[in-house]
Amino acid sequence: MTDYSNQGGIGRPGVRRAASPGSGASGSYARHATSQLSASLPVLDIDDAPQVAGTPVITFDRVSKMYPAQPNKPALNSISLQIYAGEFVFLVGHSGSGKSTFIRMLIREIKPSEGHIYVADEDLSTMRGWRVPYLRRNIGCVFQDFKLLPNKSVFENVAFALEVIGKSRHVIKTQVPEVLRLVGLQDKLNKRPDQLSGGEQQRVSIARAIVNRPPLLICDEPTGNLDPQTSRGIMDLLERINRTGTTVLVATHDREMVDNMRRRVIALERGHLTRDQDRGVYGFDV
């Protein structure tokens, strides 16, 4: 699949319009999904025509989230946006801007207080509890703290993700080495996480996130614990994964990374969507 980040027009970074308001419209994009070929063609962004470039993987339709502790201060305030298949998106903002809430709602750890979230055409706010695991099988997750099991080897850590969704031993034996080769850890299958560097641990965690080949990869501060050199390696890896067609959403504080990569940037500030920009920059004063 092709990279969509230049949808806004080549060399013309423009502020992307938020998803068209109206709850009915947002869901219908996916139903009129265009073919893969036409989806891969760049679409000119004409102001009054709705964006129908490809399939929206994620649609936020006027989503707000209030936590019971602070009922008057919403963590997210009426966010509307769409993320399309194959995009690479940075989610930036200070601590407390709502990045984590955004991600936790995407994997249905929490439900929005108002509005609707659609992931691949499915409404998360009305989704039944028993379907949530199947949603999560389609979303890979990478975190700042890696979340690896210390008593398992690299291979076992990655295999665990397949084991617990009931994949056969044959699938595990073929897919795990393959994905570990992709992240460059084919020589460290039997090492334990504490024998690896931080960057290598994050690669294991990325391998675990994509071993089931999810169409969507969400990373929450993937380079938060890593030095710039290592971070660049991780970002290269994420970009490579993105090139295979996986939609990648990265929440980050890493100004240098965002500025260097010039991908779509969604900026949150105190729960408000303040900027949605193709080929954007980090944009906050640190």
Place this chain on the structure above:
Amino acid sequence: MSSLIYFLKESLHGFTRNLSTTLGSIITIFLSLLIIGVFLIGGFIVESVVSSVEERVSITAYVADSSNDSQIQEVRSYLLGLEGVAAVGFTTKDQALEKFRNSMTSNPEIIDQLDGQNPLPASLDIELSDPQKVEQVALALEEYPTYRSISEDPGNPGGSIKYGQKSVERLFTFTNYVRYIGMALVVLLIFIALVFINNTIRLAILARRKEIAIMRLVGASNGFIRGPFLMEGALHAAIGALLAIGSIELIRGFALPKVADALPWFPIDLGAQAFLTVYGLLLVFGLVIGFLGSALAMRRYLKV
């Protein structure tokens, strides 16, 4: 099927991870089920004792020498119409004397001193199908006019009706008490076993908190996450139940015959059927406790 094997593997893994609490919960279940089992067996024994005593509950109604056959027949058919009466027999004066003579074999001179006279009254012997009705039947008989007229002492017909009233009542209250205490004890023990399993599973869940978080993240289904813990609780319970069954089997093999020898008048013989029933009950009890205990723990500590 493969996930069942996975659950079993994981729950066995839980054994070694938390050996002391695992042993603790197995032992509590074992002891609770053992005591429940002993009580059930004891209950069966008491039941058989009571029923053998109950079989002996009967009413004897003495009649005057002057009564004639038609009156006696009338009272007899009246009694047979009452609820709880199984059979009504009749003992003549001669038969009563014969019985008395047989029971007095140790000093036959008492009979000789009667000088051919027979002071013993004839009697109606009432056998009851429902021993609890003994008082009711006795009262109904006392009120019945024909019996009043032929009773041995017409001024006080109640005095002519004899039955083991007091001893029967005492036995019933005693067995009822035993039953209530047993039930209370069983409820208490089940509660304790539940608390123990609950705690063991809670520790197992806490020990695997990180794994569970990752399982949720990669989309393991709720059943898959819960399975090992349910299996672990059930396994503890099953092992506890088997230990209890083994112990009762040992008691049955070694201790019961000795008790039976020491108390020959006590009908202790129960037969294999009763024991099999108790074993089945213990296994079911154990599994219910195991599943319930781990389900409770999961409800509180494993929100999926």
